[in-house]
Amino acid sequence: VKVVVDKSRCTGHARCHSIDAELFQLDDVGYSSVTTSEVPPGGEDAARNAVLSCPEMAIQLED
Numbered sequence: 346v347k348v349v350v351d352k353s354r355c356t357g358h359a360r361c362h363s364i365d366a367e368l369f370q371l372d373d374v375g376y377s378s379v380t381t382s383e384v385p386p387g388g389e390d391a392a393r394n395a396v397l398s399c400p401e402m403a404i405q406l407e408d
């Protein structure tokens with residue numbers, strides 16, 4: 346499973362980072378620096394929670 350962040354939607358709430366700081370690293374101004382990344386084994390639940398927590402609906406999971 347891959348996690349994809351649409352940077353054009355991200356407004357830097359950092360909720361994703363608070364759920365999984367390794368998967369969702371932030372850039373210098375607090376926006377998600379992730380564009381596409383493979384979800385590590387066992388990290389799917391956190392990734393799904395991040396999808397639900399993002400107020401901008403900027404995060405998607407792809408098979």
Ligand code: SF4
Pocket residue numbers: 350354355356357358359360361362369375376377398399400401402403404
């Ligand atoms: S929660 Fe959404 S808007 Fe906030 S930093 Fe993460 S991807 Fe961006």
